[in-house]
Amino acid sequence: xxxxxxxxxxxxxxxxxxxxxxxxxxxxxxxxxxxxxxxxxxxxxxxxxxxxxxxxxxxxxxxxxxxxxxxxxxxxxxxxxxxxxxxxxxxxxxxxxxxxxxxxxxxxxxxxxxxxxxxxxxxxxxxxxxxxxxxxxxxxxxxxxxxxxxxxxxxxxxxxxxxxxxxxxxxxxxxxxxxxxxxxxxxxxxxxxxxxxxxxxxxxxxxxxxxxxxxxxxxxxxxxxxxxxxxxxxxxxxxxxxxxxxxxxxxxxxxxxxxxxxxxxxxxxxxxxxxxxxxxxxxxxxxxxxxxxxxxxxxxxxxxxxxxxxxxxxxxxxxxxxxxxxxxxxxxxxxxxxxxxxxxxxxxxxxxxxxxxxxxxxxxxxxxxxxxxxxxxxxxxxxxxxxxxxxxxxxxxxxxxxxxxxxxxxxxxxxxxxxxxxxxxxxxxxxxxxxxxxxxxxxxxxxxxxxxxxxxxxxxxxxxxxxxxxxxxxxxxxxxxxxxxxxxxxxxxxxxxxxx
Amino acid sequence: xxxxxxxxxxxxxxxxxxxxxxxxxxxxxxxxxxxxxxxxxxxxxxxxxxxxxxxxxxxxxxxxxxxxxxxxxxxxxxxxxxxxxxxxxxxxxxxxxxxxxxxxxxxxxxxxxxxxxxxxxxxxxxxxxxxxxxxxxxxxxxxxxxxxxxxxxxxxxxxxxxxxxxxxxxxxxxxxxx
Numbered sequence: 001x002x003x004x005x006x007x008x009x010x011x012x013x014x015x016x017x018x019x020x021x022x023x024x025x026x027x028x029x030x031x032x033x034x035x036x037x038x039x040x041x042x043x044x045x046x047x048x049x050x051x052x053x054x055x056x057x058x059x060x061x062x063x064x065x066x067x068x069x070x071x072x073x074x075x076x077x078x079x080x081x082x083x084x085x086x087x088x089x090x091x092x093x094x095x096x097x098x099x100x101x102x103x104x105x106x107x108x109x110x111x112x113x114x115x116x117x118x119x120x121x122x123x124x125x126x127x128x129x130x131x132x133x134x135x136x137x138x139x140x141x142x143x144x145x146x147x148x149x150x151x152x153x154x155x156x157x158x159x160x161x162x163x164x165x166x167x168x169x170x171x172x173x174x175x176x177x178x179x180x181x182x183x184x185x186x187x188x189x190x191x192x193x194x195x196x197x198x199x200x201x202x203x204x205x206x207x208x209x210x211x212x213x214x215x216x217x218x219x220x221x222x223x224x225x226x227x228x229x230x231x232x233x234x235x236x237x238x239x240x241x242x243x244x245x246x247x248x249x250x251x252x253x254x255x256x257x258x259x260x261x262x263x264x265x266x267x268x269x270x271x272x273x274x275x276x277x278x279x280x281x282x283x284x285x286x287x288x289x290x291x292x293x294x295x296x297x298x299x300x301x302x303x304x305x306x307x308x309x310x311x312x313x314x315x316x317x318x319x320x321x322x323x324x325x326x327x328x329x330x331x332x333x334x335x336x337x338x339x340x341x342x343x344x345x346x347x348x349x350x351x352x353x354x355x356x357x358x359x360x361x362x363x364x365x366x367x368x369x370x371x372x373x374x375x376x377x378x379x380x381x382x383x384x385x386x387x388x389x390x391x392x393x394x395x396x397x398x399x400x401x402x403x404x405x406x407x408x409x410x411x412x413x414x415x416x417x418x419x420x421x422x423x424x425x426x427x428x429x430x431x432x433x434x435x436x437x438x439x440x441x442x443x444x445x446x447x448x449x450x451x452x453x454x455x456x457x458x459x460x461x462x463x464x465x466x467x468x469x470x471x472x473x474x475x476x477x478x479x480x481x482x483x484x485x486x487x488x489x490x491x492x493x494x495x496x497x498x499x500x
Numbered sequence: 501x502x503x504x505x506x507x508x509x510x511x512x513x514x515x516x517x518x519x520x521x522x523x524x525x526x527x528x529x530x531x532x533x534x535x536x537x538x539x540x541x542x543x544x545x546x547x548x549x550x551x552x553x554x555x556x557x558x559x560x561x562x563x564x565x566x567x568x569x570x571x572x573x574x575x576x577x578x579x580x581x582x583x584x585x586x587x588x589x590x591x592x593x594x595x596x597x598x599x600x601x602x603x604x605x606x607x608x609x610x611x612x613x614x615x616x617x618x619x620x621x622x623x624x625x626x627x628x629x630x631x632x633x634x635x636x637x638x639x640x641x642x643x644x645x646x647x648x649x650x651x652x653x654x655x656x657x658x659x660x661x662x663x664x665x666x667x668x669x670x671x672x673x674x675x676x677x678x
Contacts, residue, residue, distance in 0.1 A: 350640045355608060359567040359574070360551045383608035383634075383662070407579075414565040414576035416551070426579045455582060457513070457529070461541045462555060463575040463582035464508040464517050465525040466564040469545040469553040 002026055002077040002101055002320050006070045007045065009081030010060060011374035012391060013296070014041035017079045020312040029073040031066060033059035035382050040374050049073050054384050060084045063091050067098050077101035077319060079312075083386060086295040087114060103319040105269050105294050113266055113292040123289045126265030128258050131277065131288040133200035135160050141181050147199040148177055154204070157181060159188030160196040167191060170202055203288065205440035206277040208232065209244050211259030212303045214314055215268045216324045223256040224303050224311075225333050230439045231428055233351050238421065238444075239428060240299035241338040242306045245399060245437035246281040255287055262292060271315050273297050298341065298391070301372060305337035305395040336402040337395040340410060340425045344387040347424040348452050355383040359417025364409040368395045381418055389420065399437070403429055427451045506587040603665035604641055610634035612658040612666070621649045622672065629667050630654065646672040
């Protein structure tokens with residue numbers, strides 16, 4: 001039985017796990033860097049252990065420091081959250097070596113699924129389709145041409161050794177192939193010292209649809225349906241939802257089965273996510289394995305909202321050796337849920353991350369509105385870590401109702417003093433293409449200009465009127481006023497073990 | 501305490517804002533260039549405390565939020581965020597910028613991956629000047645206004661700290677004004 005669990009993370013996900021511990025009667029141990037000594041997660045947990053200085057490498061990313069904190073605190077289990085060490089096979093192994101129960105899959109599974117090549121091969125053996133691709137032994141143009149023919153046009157020519165778009169070319173017809181091959185080979189050679197090329201089928205305007213899986217140690221593997229995460233910027237998700245409006249019941253069943261097959265092939269235990277690229281919609285669509293995330297996802301609350309399953313609770317039960325409490329037929333999607341990720345970033349400036357003080361920060365609430373966050377008013381958002389400050393998860397009876405609810409919640413989520421993407425998220429939710437479900441992973445880039453928008457003259461006048469609002473002799477709220485208000489309204493101070 | 505009459509500015513838009521004793525506010529936009537000004541609008545504002553403001557007007561009733569930051573006020577209305585400069589503070593900033601120099605710095609510790617400009621080059625507002633990499637992302641540092649690059653103080657591969665000037669600019673519009 002897990003009695004004391006160390007949460008090897010910070011921010012909203014650490015708070016999420018600590019809350020689950022509280023409900024389960026498990027003592028929680030937070031870890032913190034010097035910047036986070038008074039952060040909500042550190043204050044909320046039953047115990048808190050310092051890891052080190054602000055830099056992630058010397059705190060949340062340091063395996064020895066985290067394991068040492070677990071030993072010092074007398075913890076018997078570790079939950080890694082997401083990011084930081086969550087998909088680090090060495091960390092999972094170090095926990096096991098230290099006699100700590102790791103709330104996640106075994107180290108070997110993390111390592112296997114972390115290697116793109118090994119994961120693809122494993123999926124091919126399990127009958128889960130990956131994006132068709134070839135790395136022919138004959139790397140001359142005739143060999144690569146044969147590979148392109150067998151993969152099927154349009155194709156993507158990629159450097160086998162690299163990433164980051166270097167050496168990458170889109171070829172739509174056979175006549176353009178030679179030129180692309182020569183250029184890609186040169187670029188790949190210059191960038192990676194290896195001109196080996198890989199030919200992959202180009203999936204145009206794909207959707208990102210992923211399947212949540214849960215597996216216990218007794219051989220049961222279940223899927224908890226899909227999440228669609230096609231609204232992305234910089235290849236990072238910003239809005240996720242379930243169900244996906246691109247899936248028909250038959251396609252949903254096929255994808256769920258593929259998710260389970262992938263998890264079984266991997267020898268998976270605990271909560272994980274199988275990511276797919278979806279080409280088309282409805283019964284005739286094709287889907288291709290992208291990768292498996294061997295951890296809890298940022299967007300897990302969307303699945304919790306539609307299935308009623310508490311994923312963190314399930315993770316802890318599985319880690320404790322319990323069998324899963326459901327059969328596949330017990331699980332169903334009910335209603336519609338949408339998550340909006342609130343980032344400290346400036347969409348008008350290339351989504352540049354922002355750091356600074358939250359002079360005013362008031363979370364929305366109401367029926368069907370859940371906010372997972374790891375910040376409080378008056379706190380600083382540091383430059384050292386991920387700029388995610390909160391997630392707003394709404395659920396409604398239907399997709400249109402959920403969209404309306406998300407809009408209503410974000411319109412009542414004032415964050416001032418630091419630029420956030422809240423106005424941008426609203427533009428996405430209000431966009432006719434999003435409303436009609438016509439999105440793919442290129443949506444944000446294609447619609448960027450309209451999504452950035454500008455303020456109407458009427459709104460500008462209103463803002464000017466608000467700016468001069470006066471209350472008594474001190475005028476409007478000053479930062480000091482707001483900080484004082486922030487302390488008075490601090491929802492964490494009444495829960496935590498002091499320090500504030 | 502603000503004077504009863506003040507000038508407010510949001511981006512390119514300016515307006516005379518008159519606050520009356522009963523909480524009525526009259527916002528009269530000033531014309532810019534050839535565009536005629538929008539008609540004055542009258543609102544009622546009531547400060548509720550803790551940054552909350554009741555804003556009402558014809559077909560309008562909402563709670564907005566306001567805080568005073570260094571040189572401006574941040575306003576939140578129904579999901580939109582606007583930054584408002586008021587009277588003297590705005591004027592001071594304009595003066596200091598007119599014909600003046602700006603230096604741009606990294607917002608966080610970052611690595612310079614690409615320098616896109618050389619001294620003497622004229623750049624338009626929004627043009628990328630330097631590409632930084634931080635938190636595994638490429639971040640462009642852009643020109644805040646039309647300007648001439650006067651010096652570049654970084655090179656590719658440099659590890660830079662926040663506040664360290666990377667590019668210095670001479671304000672084109674300001675130079676024309678002065």
